[in-house]
Amino acid sequence: MLGNIAQWGLMALVLVAAAIGVLFVTRGTAVRRVRGVGVDGVPVGVSEPDFAATVALLAGGVILPGNKVELTLNGDGTYERLWTDLRSAAESITVQMYYAEPGRVADQLSKILIERALSGIAVFLLYDAFGAGGLKRSYLAAMRDAGVRVVAFRPLRFRNLWVVQNRSHIRGVVIDRRVGWTGGFGMDDKWLGDGHTDLAWRDTNIRFEGPAVSQLLAAFAAGWAEATGELFSGRIAVTYEEDGVEAAGLLATAPTLGSTAAERFLALSIAGAQQKLFITNAYFAPDRSFVALLVAAADRGVDVRVLVGGPRTDVRVARRAAHSRYDRLLVAGVRVYEYQPSTLHAKTFVVDGCWTAVGTMNFDNRSLALNDECTLMVLDKTFGSQMEDVFLADLARSAQINLEEFRKRPQLARVAEWGANLITSLL
Secondary structure, eight states: OHHHHHHHHHHHHHHHHHHHHHHHHTOOOOOOOOOOSSTTOOOOOTTSTTHHHHHHHHHOOOOEEEEEEEEEEHHHHHHHHHHHHHHTOSSEEEEEESOBOSSHHHHHHHHHHHHHHHTTOEEEEEEETTTTTTSOHHHHHHHHHTTOEEEEESOOOGGGGGGTTOOBOOOEEEETTTEEEEESOOBSGGGOSOSSSTTSOBOEEEEEESHHHHHHHHHHHHHHHHHHSOOOOSOOOOOOOTTOOEEEEEEEEOOOSSSOHHHHHHHHHHHTOSSEEEEEESSEEOOHHHHHHHHHHHHTTOEEEEEEEOTTOSOHHHHHHHHHHHHHHHHTTOEEEEEOSSOBOOEEEEETTTEEEEESOOEEHIIIIISBEEEEEEEOHHHHHHHHHHHHHHHTTEEEOOHHHHTTSOHHHHHHHHHHHHTGGGO
16 A cells, blocks of 8 residues: 555656656746836836946846947858957967857868967867767867867756756857857858858858957856866956947856846847837747737837748748747738848847847747857947848848738648747747
């Protein structure tokens, strides 16, 4: 009798643990609305003097003056500039990379890192064990033999099963604690090209100097400490560029219980839009709360436009999930576009021509609740204008979604959207 009770008790415990595990893996975002502290309840606008402080307090993204930022588009505008920076390293290189596959780009990276390490430069490479899982052991061993410190982030182990769904989606490169890089790029040949032709992915990346570089280095240090037990510390001077005019900051986000810094940052940015909100995002699957925030922005007269991946997307289930949101957005007056020439992979937005973000964060539950991400935030009208120009140029290569035509899609497509919507918590 007691044996049966013990067995049933154990089974119940296993079922409860399984249920908790499923809920933990699929947990969503907590923020549902944004309200100002004042009597009128109006959130702080992105152009108001208090906005930068609000982001710092609520999302942890500190905006500092004295940065120089340079937009680099697609592989053609990114890799040669990045290779030049890496070759110039005289002291140290840190690379944190989510996605990598064997090919010309990965080979060039290892060639440069090996050369710099053999020259006495301290070189560190932290790669995500899932996103860069296609790299061969011989490739990694060659770098280690040359003195590059190569470490996998969260490899599959029994002891870390509870965090295996939380990946480091960060792309971050720091050279000599002076130059930083982030964006959507990976170390794979699919990013080679102009982003306008088939097989050449369309992506937006950013090179920067100034205080934001130290913030990116701090994000690397946090990941390295988890992966190795070794914490970098001390003597990191925050440098301000004399001719740097942009106020900018590197926001590094990580999953946590309750609301995350990523969702608070995105919610504040949407709620702070007063005139224009231009979003480019490869994998657009916001939950109901963020759809409501976008609808609310359109309802108060903001020109809301969203550019997402089109027929050449590499994750079709994400496009199906996006389609399930179109109807409500279009009815509210949000304009939605799908990029046509190639795979869209950029993750950016520009608000009211002055508040911009370029980084790794997708508009989905995985980026907002489950992954480590990084985004360079820039509060500058000149850079904002440049970002708007890029957005409008992309729209010229995109198809606008018409509500009437969209509602004529076949029933089978609607079923597929319903199915995709069921798994959006994991996207």
